[in-house]
Structures are given as structure tokens and as C-alpha cells.
Amino acid sequence: MIPYFPSIYPDETLYSVIYRFHVHTGSITWDQTFIQLYGYSQSVTTCSINFPYRISDLVARFPQNWGISEDYILEKCTLLPFYLPFMTVENKKEIKRLMCGSTNHFIVAKFGFASNDDTKIYYCPKCVEEDLVTYHETYLRRFHQVPGVLVCTQHEILLESYQKKLKITFIPSVQNREKVNLTITNEEKQTLLDLAKDIERLQTLDSYSFVLESIYEKYDKLLRDKGYIDKNGIVNVRQISIDFNQFYGSILQVLNLPVKLVKKNWLHNLIKSVGLNHFPIRHVLLMRFLCGSVEEFFQELLSHEKEEEMTGEEAPFGDGPWYCLNPVASHYKQRVIHSLSVRHYSxxxxxxxxxxxxxxxYVYTRSYTNSENASDEYKKNTVKHFGPIWEKRLLEMLNENYKIVQITRELDVSYSGIRRIIKRLSKDSNSLRTYDREKTYYKERILRDRQIVEDLIQKEKLGFITFSQVKTHTAQRWLKVHDFDWWSQRFPYKAKKNSEKSKREIEERDNYFLNRITHLIENWGKDGLRPIRISRKNISQELGVRATTYEKLPNTNKFIKANLEKNRDYKFRLVDWICEDLRKDSERVFTAQDVYRKIPIKVPEKWLRQYVEEKIKTLYPGDYFHY
Ligand SMILES: [Zn+2]
Ligand SMILES: [Zn+2]
Known part of the structure; x- marks a missing residue:
């Protein structure tokens, strides 16, 4: 069981929650963080922002009374809801299954959602500023990560971005800003804002029960009406591409989605391949082109669904939006809720x-019986989630020693309700440290920190961390103050010197690292990402361990030496990958020059030139059709 997990903020990605967990718990390594969360270690390089996987393993470690299910994570903390409306029923099932249970990270590639954007992290500087005031920390919003969203719909300013680092990735800070390299006109910004609002709307669509086929039926009808599809069902790609370019102008370049005048551009693929998966932004662009907006496009499809859903007594709650009853929120008793699910107990x-x-x-329920009159608009039965803003106010009031009766009144919650929440929150030692001086809390913390320190000592003995890392760890310091008896028994302990380490210990470590590195090299380059060279530096980086901890071990060292990659071999492997990558962009034939640029290299040596030219010849033996 995980004793602590940060409260999930509105629209926060799972990636971001895990990052905050890492920071809050003061973990030294990502290994440690993943072991705490999942029960086993995994590589941080494979932690996807858009489509995280192994969700079941994580959820299984939450206490049940937290109410966090797999569906909850999928729906609230991943980008999935934006993609679901455009997937077939089978694909929807499959992607959910893989994200929950899969042990590899090929999900993105498998469903055709690979994009360079997954290496970038987007954020709105205004949102960050506000977060720091509200929460004293900031986080990554998933909406800002959706491909095609370049503007914050709340603040109507351009998003900023930075490169996702492989090993350590930072949550944005206002001090540490990077420059926006996007310079656009006001008109373009307005279009980007409209597009972003349309994309935002997508996340609510999947709760309606229309199928992908009905979207394509509508495309077909509209395209025929406008004369882009003739009576034989043939698409006039050239005409629609020209009109499309004229309609959107430079914005397609800004989005990196130019429609080239070739036979098979992305627009053609989108229209013709019903079963395949396409990025939501592409659908949005087509819908706006055909109908003006996403809203407009779905109007018929949705109004049809709505009629079935909300008739007579079946819809006792009236039309939305509905009231938010969070007494702490600035929008208290305002109609801001768009999401309502109804259950009938006939x-x-x-x-x-x-x-x-x-x-x-804030999530609450409200019941309705036939006999009752719905006069009390602000009635609620139970609160299912209080949400971060509410919880923060509770902590403030507890810290400032408010009387319980004041708290129950201001926060609109029962006495037993408060007790239940405090019990849950007290597992989160970070937020309660300042006021919870109860014995139970100390007992729990002492046990936990003793365990942490024992682990640290163990790790130090194995050479994973240094003695000074043990000495400066907060758990160790805290115990010195609050649990002196135990501490003085365990400390002062001295770090063993290398020479004192027994032969057996060295053998054990040698085996341990040999195993890990063998496994690493066997799987090297199988992730389908741009190849990196098998070098000492990269091995140490992949392991997340300093090279000094294993380079003196005889067998390990021999193995590494035998498996290091020569520059020439690496270049061949890289060229293979680049060619494969360029070929996916089927809109034009690529040249040797394109390959050199991607390596990147200015003047290739002869052996490399020969290899690249051979490679291209085998890829394009015949002529290639062009407009
Ligand atoms: Zn913003
Ligand atoms: Zn609210």
C-alpha cells in the first residue's frame, strides 16, 4: 500500500502527479520513486506524458477508500478522452486495456499517435503564476499537452514549451522561463484560440454514445454536398487541398500540418481511412472547414442523443450547466458544472x-424522487470528492486553530465527515506536519523513517549512494531529533571503506550489475526511438547509476568492453533508423542530403556515403508517382 499520494489537481496529468510525488517524498532516485509507487523499478525514459501505461499496478497499491480507480485515472489524468471520440469501438477497448495492463510503451506507436511533440512539455505562464498562489506549487495540465493546442483558453495567451529531458524533467517555474520562438499575428492567435476551444470540447464527447462511423458518414455527406467527392466516390484531393490551404492560410504551417499538393497528403488519409487513428486536431480542422466549428458539426449527432437522454421525468435536474456547491470556490452557487451523470433506481x-x-x-450527488418537489436548488446528498481547493482551505483552518464548529459551518461538511478526511490526510505527512502533533502521527512517522534509514544504509553498503547522502537525508535528521534512542543505536555508523569490503560482496555486486547490463544491452534500441550509441556514458545514463559504482567490477567491465559500439556500426544503425523514419513521411521521396542533415553531418566520409546511397536505392527501386 502507498501511504501517501498527492491530491490530484484539476486536469493534471498522471506524469505530473508522479513528479510531485517524487519531490514531496524527497526520493533520491527515480528508481526509489517507482518502487514506492509500482512495487518495482522502471525506466523514467519510458514514462509517457500522453499515454501512461501500467495503470493497474499503480491503482492496485492505493487504499480502496481513496476511491481512485483505473477509469478515474484514464478519464481525468491522461489525454485519452480527447482521442476516444475518433476511435473505433475495438480500438477504444484495446487502448484502455494496454494503458492499464501493458508492460511496454509501444502504445503510442501501435495506435499511430507517435509525434515529436511527446518530447515537449507545454505550459501557460499565467496558469503557473496562479498555481503558485493557490497551491504553492505548479503542475502540468493535460489539455495543454494535446497536440494542436497552442493557446491557453483561460488566459488566451500562447503556451510556452520546453524539451522533455530524458532523465530529469522539470515542472515549469516562472523564474526559469524559456523563450517562445513562435511569432504569430493577432489573427493567427485568434484562430489558434478557436481551435483550442474546439479541442477542449472533445473531452466531453465520449460520454455520448455515437460511433466513429457516424462521424465518417457525416464527412461523406458534407464532402459530396460540396462537390469534393464525385458520384463514383472518388475524392478530388487536389481541389480540396487547394481550398483547405486557402481557408486556413499560414495557420497550417504554425501547426506543422501543411497540406501539400501530392496524391496522398494527410487530409486524403484522414478522409479515406475510417478505421485508422488520427490526431484529434486533424479532425477538428476538417470539421471547421466543413461546418464552421466542432459544435456545429456535432449538433445533429448530439441533439439526437440528448432527446433520448432527457425526456420528461428522466431529466429531473433540468438543463445544464448546473450549480457548483463548493463553498470555498469563487464560483460557489454558480452554474459552472457541465458534467452530469444520471442513474436510475427504478x-x-x-x-x-x-x-x-x-x-x-468538487463532486457531489443529488437524488430525486417522484413525490418530491424540486424547489431547493442547492440541495445535495453526499460529496464524493472535495477537491484540492477545498482541502487546502481545511488545512488552513486546522492550522489556524479554528473551532470544529466553525469549520463545519464554513466548509459545509458534517463533523464525522471532517474526521474521515483528517484521517485520510494525516497519511500525507507533508501537509499535516505543522499542526498534527498527535501521537499516532509520530508513531507512524517514526516507523516509516526508520525503514527509510535502514534502506539507505543498505544502499550505501551496496554502493548505490554515498555516505553523505545518508547523513544529509531528512529522515535521518528527523529521527535524530524525535527518536534519539533508536538513532544513537544505529548511529554513528561508519561507511565501510572499499578495501574492507569482502570478496563475496564484490562478487555479488559484479553479478548484479552484469545481469542488469546484459539485460540492458540485449534490449538496446528496441524501443523504436532514435538510436543512441552503446557507449560507457550512455550505459551509465540508462542505468541511472554512476559509472564509478561498477567500472571496477571485473566481469561487468569485461562485458561492457566487449559490447561497446564502434562509430561506424552506430552510424549504420542510425542511418537505417533515419531512412525508416523519413519513409513514413510518404509525401515525397527523400535524398541522401536529407539523411545527412538528420545525422547531422556536413561532409560525410566515403564509407558512409556509399552506405546511404545503397540504402536509398533498395528503398526506392522504381519510380515514384508525383503530381
Ligand atoms: Zn493559462
Ligand atoms: Zn466548482
Whole structure:
């Protein structure tokens, strides 16, 4: 069981929650963080922002009363809801299954959602500033990571971005800003904002039960009406491409989605391949081109669904948006909730609605029986989630020694409700450290920190960390103050010198690293990403361990030496990969020059030139059709 997990902020990615967990718990290595969260270690390089996987393993380690399920994570903390409306029923099932249970990270490639953008992290500087005031920390919003979203819809300013580093990735800070290299006109910004708002709308669509085929039926009808598809069903790619370019102008370049005048551009692929997966932004662009907006496009499809859903007594809660009843939120008793799910208990004649506020995370239920009159607009039954804003206010009030009766009144919660929440929050020692002086808390913390220190000592003995890392760890210092008896028994302990280490210990470490490195090299380059050379530096980086901890071990060292990659071999491997990558961009034939530019190299040596030219010849034996 995980004793602590940060409260999930509105629209936060799982990636970001894990990052904050790493920071809050003061983990020294990512290994340690992943072991705490998943029960085993995994490489941080494979932690995807857009489509995380192994969600089941994580959820299984949460206490049940937290109410965090796999579906909750999929729906609230991943980009999936933006993609779902455009997937077939089978693909929807499959991608959910893989994200929950898969042990590899090929999900993105498998569903055709590979993009260079997954290496970038987007954020809005204004949102960050506000976060720091509200939460004293900031986080990554998933909406800002959706490909095609370049503007914050709340603040209407351009998003900024930075490169996702392989090993350590930072949450944005206002001090550490990077320059925006996007310079665009006001008109372009307005278009980007409209597009972003359309994309934002997508996440609510999957709760309606239309299927992908109905979207394509509508495309077909509209394209025929406008004369882009003739009576034989043939698409006039050239005409629609020209009109499309004229309609959007330079914005397609800004989005990096130019429609070239060739036979098979992305627009053609989107229109023709129903079963394949396409980025949501592409659908949005086509919908706006055909109908003006996403809203407009879905109007018929949705109004049809709505009629079935909301008729007579089936819709006792009226039309949305509905009231948010979070007394702490600035929008208290305002109609800001767009998400309502209704359940019928026909045997009891009761209808229960669950109202989910996406702005503050407050989720409450409200029941309705036939006999009752719905005069009290602000009635609620239970609160399922209080959300971060509410919880923060509770902590403040506890810190400032408010009386319980004041708290129950201001926060609109029962006495037993507060007790339940405090019990849950007290597992989060970070937020309660300042006021919770109860014995139970100390007991728990002492046990936990003793365990941490024992682990640290163990790791130090194995050479994973240095003695000074043990000495400066907060757990060790805290115990010195609060648990002096135990501490003085365990400390002062001295770090063993290398020479004192027994032969057996060295053998064990040698075997351990030999195993890990063998495994690493066997799987080297199988991730499909741009190849990196098998070098000492890269091995140490992949392991996340300093080279000094294993380079003196005889067998390990011999193995590494035998497996280092020569420059020439590496270049061949790289060229293979680059060619494969360029070929996917089927819109034009690429040249040797394109390959050199990607390596990058200015004047290639003869052996490399020969290899590249041979390679291209085998890829394009015949002529290639061009407009
Ligand atoms: Zn913003
Ligand atoms: Zn709210």
C-alpha cells in the first residue's frame, strides 16, 4: 500500500502527479520513486506524458477508500478522452486495456499517435503564476499537452514549451522561463484560440454514445454536398487541398500540418481511412472547414442523443450547466458544472445525479424522487470528492486553530465527515506536519523513517549512494531529533571503506550489475526511438547509476568492453533508423542530403556515403508517382 499520494489537481496529468510525488517524498532516485509507487523499478525514459501505461499496478497499491480507480485515472489524468471520440469501438477497448495492463510503451506507436511533440512539455505562464498562489506549487495540465493546442483558453495567451529531458524533467517555474520562438499575428492567435476551444470540447464527447462511423458518414455527406467527392466516390484531393490551404492560410504551417499538393497528403488519409487513428486536431480542422466549428458539426449527432437522454421525468435536474456547491470556490452557487451523470433506481423510484465540477474538483450527488418537489436548488446528498481547493482551505483552518464548529459551518461538511478526511490526510505527512502533533502521527512517522534509514544504509553498503547522502537525508535528521534512542543505536555508523569490503560482496555486486547490463544491452534500441550509441556514458545514463559504482567490477567491465559500439556500426544503425523514419513521411521521396542533415553531418566520409546511397536505392527501386 502507498501511504501517501498527492491530491490530484484539476486536469493534471498522471506524469505530473508522479513528479510531485517524487519531490514531496524527497526520493533520491527515480528508481526509489517507482518502487514506492509500482512495487518495482522502471525506466523514467519510458514514462509517457500522453499515454501512461501500467495503470493497474499503480491503482492496485492505493487504499480502496481513496476511491481512485483505473477509469478515474484514464478519464481525468491522461489525454485519452480527447482521442476516444475518433476511435473505433475495438480500438477504444484495446487502448484502455494496454494503458492499464501493458508492460511496454509501444502504445503510442501501435495506435499511430507517435509525434515529436511527446518530447515537449507545454505550459501557460499565467496558469503557473496562479498555481503558485493557490497551491504553492505548479503542475502540468493535460489539455495543454494535446497536440494542436497552442493557446491557453483561460488566459488566451500562447503556451510556452520546453524539451522533455530524458532523465530529469522539470515542472515549469516562472523564474526559469524559456523563450517562445513562435511569432504569430493577432489573427493567427485568434484562430489558434478557436481551435483550442474546439479541442477542449472533445473531452466531453465520449460520454455520448455515437460511433466513429457516424462521424465518417457525416464527412461523406458534407464532402459530396460540396462537390469534393464525385458520384463514383472518388475524392478530388487536389481541389480540396487547394481550398483547405486557402481557408486556413499560414495557420497550417504554425501547426506543422501543411497540406501539400501530392496524391496522398494527410487530409486524403484522414478522409479515406475510417478505421485508422488520427490526431484529434486533424479532425477538428476538417470539421471547421466543413461546418464552421466542432459544435456545429456535432449538433445533429448530439441533439439526437440528448432527446433520448432527457425526456420528461428522466431529466429531473433540468438543463445544464448546473450549480457548483463548493463553498470555498469563487464560483460557489454558480452554474459552472457541465458534467452530469444520471442513474436510475427504478425499484425505489429514485434518480441520482452525480455533478462533477471540472474547475475545482468538487463532486457531489443529488437524488430525486417522484413525490418530491424540486424547489431547493442547492440541495445535495453526499460529496464524493472535495477537491484540492477545498482541502487546502481545511488545512488552513486546522492550522489556524479554528473551532470544529466553525469549520463545519464554513466548509459545509458534517463533523464525522471532517474526521474521515483528517484521517485520510494525516497519511500525507507533508501537509499535516505543522499542526498534527498527535501521537499516532509520530508513531507512524517514526516507523516509516526508520525503514527509510535502514534502506539507505543498505544502499550505501551496496554502493548505490554515498555516505553523505545518508547523513544529509531528512529522515535521518528527523529521527535524530524525535527518536534519539533508536538513532544513537544505529548511529554513528561508519561507511565501510572499499578495501574492507569482502570478496563475496564484490562478487555479488559484479553479478548484479552484469545481469542488469546484459539485460540492458540485449534490449538496446528496441524501443523504436532514435538510436543512441552503446557507449560507457550512455550505459551509465540508462542505468541511472554512476559509472564509478561498477567500472571496477571485473566481469561487468569485461562485458561492457566487449559490447561497446564502434562509430561506424552506430552510424549504420542510425542511418537505417533515419531512412525508416523519413519513409513514413510518404509525401515525397527523400535524398541522401536529407539523411545527412538528420545525422547531422556536413561532409560525410566515403564509407558512409556509399552506405546511404545503397540504402536509398533498395528503398526506392522504381519510380515514384508525383503530381
Ligand atoms: Zn493559462
Ligand atoms: Zn466548482
Amino acid at each position: 425499484d425505489r423510484g429514485v434518480v441520482v445525479g452525480t455533478f462533477d465540477c471540472r474547475e475545482c474538483g
